[in-house]
Amino acid sequence: MHYDPSNGGRLVRPNIKGEKTKEHLVECAAHLFLQNGYNATGINDILSKAGVSKGSFYFYFASKKELAMEVADYYSRIKISEISKTAEGRTWEDFIEKLIGDMIKRAKQKKSFGCPLAVLGMEIAFLEPDIADRYYESIKKVVGIFADVFRRSGISEEKAVLIADHALAIYEGYLLFYRISKNIDELEKLRRDLKAIEGSLSL
Template identity: 55%
Template sequence: MPKNTKGEQSKNKLIECAAELFMQKGYNATGISDILAGTGLPKGSFYFHFPSKKDLAVKVSIYYENKIGVWILNTAKGRVWEDFIEVLIGQMIEEAEGENFFGCPFAVLGLEIAFSEPDIAEYYSKSMKKLIDIFTSVLEYSRVPAINASAIANRAFAIYEGYLLYFRVSKDINVLRMMLTDLISINKS
């Protein structure tokens, strides 16, 4: 595996810091100076890698898609729906108890930029669709007929995102526990 160059390391540092700040403070409330302060990199480093904050936001969406997509795919492997949901939401609850969980970046950031930056929001929308596809696959693995799996996955995703947004606003971990209960039983209704 090739070693990351210093430039690649700086670029990744900017993306990771921006991803964290966008989730904590929001896209609009995070300035380039905040990202530079968080990384300790000079201003020129930012503009060497990204023509604008908007271009960085696209890379952040790809970063989250890779990070969350891999996590959810790995969580899904070989699990039926109920086990998948227990592990997935259990990990979210654990993170929330450690105050390291801020909700779903696709929904949080997608909502914030949906109308002001529709071209960036499109990336977040595609990532959400990929999560629905994972939900569909797990339901099909759980022997839900394919004809029903897609509709149930869409409903499950709406419940998932609704609870994650509610958790973000309320900061009440019990909201995640309610989500766990509702999602476990979704394919039984």
């Protein structure tokens, strides 16, 4: 609970149900944007998946773009958290085995659609550049995580940053190939080539 000055300073119970509805809308939109594309997903599609009324949508969001901003923040939180937790205490080879291994498991269950940061960022890059900027900032954080793992693996500071950029290009490239082809072999190649980066270095 919190104090509301406009209510005489009395304690006010937060609208838990309202916040859950908003989060539910963001999660449903995030899934549809990634699976079907931002432009191909209309507000009615989101309402149908979320099971809420149009009035409820406009209570929380003034427009589809405003919702898309929230989706960008949502994907940033979950992907950065996922990659960071996977990276904790691991060297590069172990990190890649866990990260891509989990991705392959999801792909076999038909629950993997590529990297949302790159997929959605590319789609709206010229249409909604302010939203695309949010995805770009998140992708830079992924580079930072990669660089940290390289440092922990004994790579020098200068090389770690350069190689992390290269690793990201490989990572996003193969995920794009996978999204287009739906072929899990592309993820196997991703695992192979990311592991090979470390072995090809002269430390």
